[in-house]
Amino acid sequence: MIADTTRPGEVSFSTTNQRRGIQLYAASLTSYKRLQTREVRIGDLLLGNFHPIRVQTMTTTDTMDTLATVEQSIRCIEAGAELVRITAPSKKEAENLLNIKNELRGRGYDTPLIADIHFTPNAAEIAARIVEKVRVNPGNYVDKKKFELIEYTDADYAEEIDRIRERFTPLVSICKEYGTAMRIGTNHGSLSDRIMSRYGDTPMGMVESAMEFLRIARNESYHNIILSMKSSNPQVMVQAYRLLIKTMHEEFGEIYPLHLGVTEAGDGEDGRIKSAVGIGTLLEDGIGDTIRVSLTENPELEIPVCRDLVKRFSRKPAAQGEVATTQPSLNLDTNNNSVSSQSEEHGADIPPLGAMPYSPFEYKRRESFEVSNIGGHHVPVVVADLSKLQAITPKDLQSIGYTYNEATDKWTIGDMAADYVFTGHHLLNFALPGTLKVIVYPAAWAQAEDKEKYFPIYDQRAYAEAGVKSTTCNFVMVDCYPAGIPYLSDMEYLDAIGNDPTVVLCLSSTNKNAMQSVRRMFVELMNRNIKNPVITIVDSNWHTADEHLIHYATEAGALLLDGMGDGVCFGMTGESYKLQAASYGQVSGRNYQQSQSVEQFINNTAFSILQATRTRISKTEYISCPSCGRTLFDLQETTAKIRAVTHHLKGVKIAIMGCIVNGPGEMADADFGYVGSGVGKITLYKGKEVVKRNVPSEVAVDELVNLLKENDAWVEKTV
Ligand code: SF4
Numbered sequence: 001m002i003a004d005t006t007r008p009g010e011v012s013f014s015t016t017n018q019r020r021g022i023q024l025y026a027a028s029l030t031s032y033k034r035l036q037t038r039e040v041r042i043g044d045l046l047l048g049n050f051h052p053i054r055v056q057t058m059t060t061t062d063t064m065d066t067l068a069t070v071e072q073s074i075r076c077i078e079a080g081a082e083l084v085r086i087t088a089p090s091k092k093e094a095e096n097l098l099n100i101k102n103e104l105r106g107r108g109y110d111t112p113l114i115a116d117i118h119f120t121p122n123a124a125e126i127a128a129r130i131v132e133k134v135r136v137n138p139g140n141y142v143d144k145k146k147f148e149l150i151e152y153t154d155a156d157y158a159e160e161i162d163r164i165r166e167r168f169t170p171l172v173s174i175c176k177e178y179g180t181a182m183r184i185g186t187n188h189g190s191l192s193d194r195i196m197s198r199y200g201d202t203p204m205g206m207v208e209s210a211m212e213f214l215r216i217a218r219n220e221s222y223h224n225i226i227l228s229m230k231s232s233n234p235q236v237m238v239q240a241y242r243l244l245i246k247t248m249h250e251e252f253g254e255i256y257p258l259h260l261g262v263t264e265a266g267d268g269e270d271g272r273i274k275s276a277v278g279i280g281t282l283l284e285d286g287i288g289d290t291i292r293v294s295l296t297e298n299p300e301l302e303i304p305v306c307r308d309l310v311k312r313f314s315r316k317p318a319a320q321g322e323v324a325t326t327q328p329s330l331n332l333d334t335n336n337n338s339v340s341s342q343s344e345e346h347g348a349d350i351p352p353l354g355a356m357p358y359s360p361f362e363y364k365r366r367e368s369f370e371v372s373n374i375g376g377h378h379v380p381v382v383v384a385d386l387s388k389l390q391a392i393t394p395k396d397l398q399s400i401g402y403t404y405n406e407a408t409d410k411w412t413i414g415d416m417a418a419d420y421v422f423t424g425h426h427l428l429n430f431a432l433p434g435t436l437k438v439i440v441y442p443a444a445w446a447q448a449e450d451k452e453k454y455f456p457i458y459d460q461r462a463y464a465e466a467g468v469k470s471t472t473c474n475f476v477m478v479d480c481y482p483a484g485i486p487y488l489s490d491m492e493y494l495d496a497i498g499n500d501p502t503v504v505l506c507l508s509s510t511n512k513n514a515m516q517s518v519r520r521m522f523v524e525l526m527n528r529n530i531k532n533p534v535i536t537i538v539d540s541n542w543h544t545a546d547e548h549l550i551h552y553a554t555e556a557g558a559l560l561l562d563g564m565g566d567g568v569c570f571g572m573t574g575e576s577y578k579l580q581a582a583s584y585g586q587v588s589g590r591n592y593q594q595s596q597s598v599e600q601f602i603n604n605t606a607f608s609i610l611q612a613t614r615t616r617i618s619k620t621e622y623i624s625c626p627s628c629g630r631t632l633f634d635l636q637e638t639t640a641k642i643r644a645v646t647h648h649l650k651g652v653k654i655a656i657m658g659c660i661v662n663g664p665g666e667m668a669d670a671d672f673g674y675v676g677s678g679v680g681k682i683t684l685y686k687g688k689e690v691v692k693r694n695v696p697s698e699v700a701v702d703e704l705v706n707l708l709k710e711n712d713a714w715v716e717k718t719v
Helices: 015-019 066-079 091-106 121-127 154-178 193-199 203-219 234-252 268-284 299-311 394-400 442-447 460-465 487-497 514-527 545-560 574-582 591-595 598-612 635-646 697-710
Strands: 040-042 045-047 054-058 083-087 113-117 133-136 181-187 225-230 330-333 338-341 381-385 402-405 410-413 420-424 437-440 454-459 474-479 503-508 534-540 567-572 621-624 653-657 672-678 681-686 689-696
Touching (some): 054 299, 193 203, 394 402, 514 534, 514 545, 567 574, 574 598, 621 635, 672 689
Parallel strands (some): 054 083, 474 503, 503 534, 534 567, 621 653, 653 672
16 A cells, blocks of 8 residues: 655655656665666667666777777777767867777777767767767856856746757757767766756756756757766765656656766775665666766776676566566574575565655664664664684784784774674684674673673574573664565564664565665664664675675665664675685785785775765775876876875865866865866865965875865874
């Protein structure tokens, strides 16, 4: 039963939307189902309307260097790119797209090309006659950004829209004539002054920015359109896409295909995690027709990450574009004392959602009370699973942020030190660092002398029946909506433990729709006014490091972005753990695989996911553009240099942008910016304000450090 009656603070499903097959912003919020969108043709490639999710990337070469661009495009295509975007900042680059296209076609590559346009309608109009798709940014296609806040009357505003119509309609006409597709690509960091003045840099502002252009195109009966709502902040990005879907659906009764991406995500593990949190959260809800993972790395390296993201949803295509996933999930087995995987597909139904007790269009953390240091106003905790280690020594704690100095008998606690460890049946035979607590099975807990440090973990039935429990903190596992168990019978347990002031709920799911099941349980807790803190448990049975981190980022990130969860615990199934452990110390082309134990890899991933969802900040944040033909310095090398000297500045956001044309607009909410402003020249920013102009690049990193010092954002590194 879908209810339309809402209580205050709730968000209602419209019955009209339900009939049209959409729940607020998705085809389903309780099972994986793709959202139906219009079909769009890009050359010979079809996109939207349940066609496979297309993967794409963008070249970083100078567009005037035909050969370099062709060769890089080929590397991307061979890696699996189904669309290749090339920057066309001015007329001459737009014209050179013809040479690039001819060369590629001559070498037998038919992959559709996209021209990336900023500011220059003339370049767009040339490119639209040559390539299969053009991308325009509604924030700067007609408007030059002056960062001015202007009071617009309705008449002024309407006049501005008329001005846009006049400049934009010729491009629409060319696209119609040549059969060229178009992406209206909004960027959070480069909204027009008009939008900023009326909506601020909000998700609604991003949506309206695209809708202004989309309405003009529709009026011209042009529909070969794809939209994107990119931001370097996954929270903003996810909310904007959801709002865009709702807005299109309410205004047009149909949805145009969506291109998903997180801008300026950075490189390495952090870049992958940030992208996976944003893109993966939307994909989980069946949203997204094409994706690009923007990394500050060679563009062909983006493709495997895209494919890892997409393949999670393409294991079993079903009717109407619906696909089922195989979701592993951690399962507490108190009999054999192990944490095991259940990878078989289960078919339990998740109860339908009525009115929503939270808004998916804005961030608000679910209210919970405090147990130990979990929930309430505490940042989400990280629980490290050390139960697979044979014997745990002080040295093992190094991988989760604690370094023991034997000579001084002291612990050093890092910024990314886990808050709890799960050790299964093992009690530790050494003195623990002050901030670390241990979770063990009930039998081991009964043996523990220090009941302030050790806490038991039960499954929900065992907890209800347990004679002896901790008087301060008990962890209780709940498998959300498992197969074959009518969900109503499980609810009795929930009511029995709900609001027990000693209980921390540990939610996971063996249902094939694991994320949706856990999310549904959060909704159930909210509806029942159960305010126990919750730790989300995600287990992975994937094989590579990238697959694991995408899995954790998608499953837990999707919940954290909606304010759900007071902690995370990530694990690996036996086989995956063995494989990952075997790669420890091996050179694989990725730093973190070479130098991290499984426990360290998981711990770092957990903290990075909390950082990417902006729920717990524990390190410096880098917002770096992926680079393109406009880049004025070696972005990868410079990012590495800046990282090396600033990585200890917890919570500081530093943007590293390749050019001054788009960089400042797109560095979003960075505290400091390092922006290429000419050959060998860097301009430094504090927020959006220029503070040092045209600094020679040889001394620019030192000058950035000085700038951080002048603004009290610097601390010396501790050894
Ligand atoms: S900011 Fe970076 S990716 Fe964007 S246009 Fe400039 S150089 Fe290219």
